[in-house]
Amino acid sequence: MKLASYILVLFTVLSCNSNAQSTKLSLEPKKGKAIAVFAEGCFWCSEHIFEAVVGVDDAVSGYTGGTTKKPSYEQVSSHKTGHAEAVAVYYDPKVVSFKELVDVFFASHDPTTPNRQGPDVGSSYRSIVFYRNAEEKKIILDKITELTAKKVFPNPIVTEVKPLMDFYKAEGYHQDYIKHHPNEPYVKGVSIPRYNKFKKTYKGKLKPNS
Template sequence: MKVLSYLAFLLVFMSCQSQTKELSLNAKPSKAIAVFASGCFWCTEHVFEAVYGVDEAVSGYTGGTIKNPTYHQVGTNQTGHAEAVAVFYDPKKVSFTQLVDAFFASQDPTTPNQQGPDVGSSYRSIAFYGNLGEKKIIEDKIKALTLAKVFNNPIVTEVKPISAFYEAEAYHQDYVKNNPNQGYVKGVSIPRFNKFVKTYKGKLK
């Protein structure tokens, strides 16, 4: 009976571990998409969903090579993936440049493979681009922040082309909104968001 119970548990566990899927990055008519990684995706998602013109931010994994990675696999820092968000937005209301501003205003881009208390390559800072124009916007922003000496240390944010994006497990979506009293949310996500609100110069919802 114990063997059967263990096998049943294993099957359920394996099923739960394979609930990710590749997210289509084909934007809807009149909409656009941007992808950013800046530490825990609970925090990053909450930030971008507060920006005016953003319809939705989806938590997921990207930047690596393994298909359909799970949260556990990405957390081992062996997949090459980073926790990230796919931001669906209306370019008539908010520009890619403004989203890049929000990206840098909501994190410390000078800490390699780390954001706050979260350490590992899955928490590294990455700004993804869909075309050369977006790449230039990101690189120009990094140069401007460097010249203005906004940060005490060099910016280590990676600038990479958008690649396959895997939507994270359902319980990660809107995590801060759905779990306001969770310890990490209260101790890390909310303070980070409040700091962003004070720093970001763009329009919020």
């Protein structure tokens, strides 16, 4: 769970129904489009980051990587479902490639901290890249090899590389959370600083005013 107690209270208020569940999301993109799935800690942060990339149409917060069907946020936060907070990124492959999105992934979080991202601790915050085919798997593994050889990170990369699994769209109040709650303390103290750090290091194209 996120460490700040006020976040837990906010979730209770916003969810209205503590037993609310996620919904299974179709992983079949529209004609001419593509989809990629990444887990890199808090999905509020990840959604905001990927949606800023030129060529990305949408990023959806959700859960994947585990076995529980249609899990609720509370279940995932117990770290007993096997799921991680993740984003499904819908994009135009004519504008931005899967390889570039993998670059975004590694530039926007610390892939060396097992079961942790910043202040958020637990297996639901672990680092995972999902692939749809052998080509995407090779792109991911080649990137890890490159980053390791260049010693970009001081510690070993612990990112999991897994085939794309069922993806469950998170409850509605999680979607576009930063956009709807720009002054929320966690957003101001964690999400926005993480995004600003990403912008300083990422060499690719970002949308205007992002």
